[in-house]
Amino acid sequence: MKAVFLQSAGARAGIGFAGIAFGGLLSHARAELLTHRDLPYAVALTIAQTAVESCMAKGYPESAVVVDRDGETIVSIRGDGAGPHTVENARRKAYTALSFHISTTEYAKRFADNNPVVRQQVTLPNVIAIPGGLPIKVGEEFVGGAGASGSPGVDEPCVQAGLDKVADQLR
Numbered sequence: 001m002k003a004v005f006l007q008s009a010g011a012r013a014g015i016g017f018a019g020i021a022f023g024g025l026l027s028h029a030r031a032e033l034l035t036h037r038d039l040p041y042a043v044a045l046t047i048a049q050t051a052v053e054s055c056m057a058k059g060y061p062e063s064a065v066v067v068d069r070d071g072e073t074i075v076s077i078r079g080d081g082a083g084p085h086t087v088e089n090a091r092r093k094a095y096t097a098l099s100f101h102i103s104t105t106e107y108a109k110r111f112a113d114n115n116p117v118v119r120q121q122v123t124l125p126n127v128i129a130i131p132g133g134l135p136i137k138v139g140e141e142f143v144g145g146a147g148a149s150g151s152p153g154v155d156e157p158c159v160q161a162g163l164d165k166v167a168d169q170l171r
Contacts, residue, residue: 039144044074047162052079054161060151065091086149093133093147095126104133
């Protein structure tokens with residue numbers, strides 16, 4: 001069975017006007033959509049693996065975590081011999097570096113300086129004031145965070161080694 005719809009000229013004009021107005025709204029809405037870059041898994045994996053390997057080469061069992069722009073884990077690696085707490089510690093460092101757009105070394109200094117805002121922020125879930133986390137940027141856009149844990153004072157250079165390895169991919 002075939003349905004047939006009849007419209008008056010006025011109704012067709014009204015529908016046409018509504019279509020033009022709606023189309024105008026869509027084009028306006030498209031112009032306002034946010035665009036961003038996301039950190040690919042392969043790059044996140046390289047960062048984490050390089051961080052773990054860099055610290056292992058220095059004699060430290062290490063864990064490394066890379067989070068995306070929303071603070072969600074992309075990659076988590078617990079190196080051979082790394083303590084069970086190191087994965088969570090690394091994740092929180094990555095999250096903190098991403099959240100505040102600074103290294104956790106800098107964040108820890110602000111905490112040590114008794115900064116009242118930082119003192120309150122560390123009560124938030126997943127925030128930690130311990131060195132070893134770095135934000136990940138593509139140009140001026142923050143796309144993630146990387147953190148490492150397991151070595152006394154060497155975590156951040158190990159994470160930096162991971163970021164250095166993928167620097168050409170983060171442009």
